[in-house]
Amino acid sequence: MSKIATWNVNSVKVRMPHLTEWLGTFQPDILMLQEIKCTSSEFPAMELKALGYHVNCVGQKTYNGVALLSKLPATDLVEALPGDDGDSQARYLEATVGDLRVASIYLPNGNPVDTDKFTYKLAWLDRLGRHARSLLASERKVVLAGDFNVCPTDIDVYDPVAFSNDALCRAESRSRFRALINQGYTDAFRALFPRSHAYSFWDYQGGAWQRDLGLRIDHLLLSPQAADRLVAVGIDRKPRDKEKASDHTPVWCELSD
DNA sequence: ATGGTTGCCTCGCAA
Secondary structure (H helix, E strand, O other): OEEEEEEEOOOHHHHHHHHHHHHHHHOOOEEEEEOOOOOHHHOOHHHHHOOOOEEEEEOOOOOOOEEEEEOOOEEEEEOOOOOOOOOOOOOEEEEEEOOEEEEEEEOOOOOOOOOHHHHHHHHHHHHHHHHHHHHHHOOOEEEEEEEOOOOOOHHHEOOOOOOOOOOOOOHHHHHHHHHHHHHOOEEHHHHHOOOOOOOOEEOOHHHOOOOOOEEOOEEEEEOHHHHOOEEEEEEOOHHHHOOOOOOEOOEEEEEOO
């Protein structure tokens, strides 16, 4: 059995106490991190190695940044989403861990929608779609995990009307996410909880966490070979309830061997 | 009500 999780930590340096505690109690085999908000050389690799994890990351100064923690070593690393050599933002890390091909993804937010940020997001989603198709063709167990910054449907957002023009909910974003599903990827959480309103992100503002005004934007997408092994999935709300919490909380799944 | 909060080598920007 493998426990695989994704967590947008919103600054790994600030979140190290929560991260180390969560690793110790949950004991994931693979954890994909987003928004580490530091360069690769600043990443606290030594402390995480001391907890029994192999550490790989793609960082940049101030913004973005993704990482991969794994109990088994990671090989054959791809450190940027293929398809645009001019894209220098640290948003993608893919590797082989055991018999899994995994990717840590931090998709562009895309707001405001009347700017080039939205154009960049849609282009990034198109690139991800092309690359995801090539991964699917490998017929391996693939897990695309991360902060997709897409609410797939209206049940994934606490106020669909208020968010209807937000980049996370716009039809252009949802159609591209749905295209991934239509290729053959399974949204792990939705596969086992078809109707539940469960969120992975709550804004820091306005008491959103206390009022459960959230969005489900962190996802685990499984290739058919991985989806056949899916035995459990969940959203661990406990870290979000702590002092100095990230605005996201971990999403996890278990795959049988 | 154009508010509110967090993190970043900050005096605004991104989320």
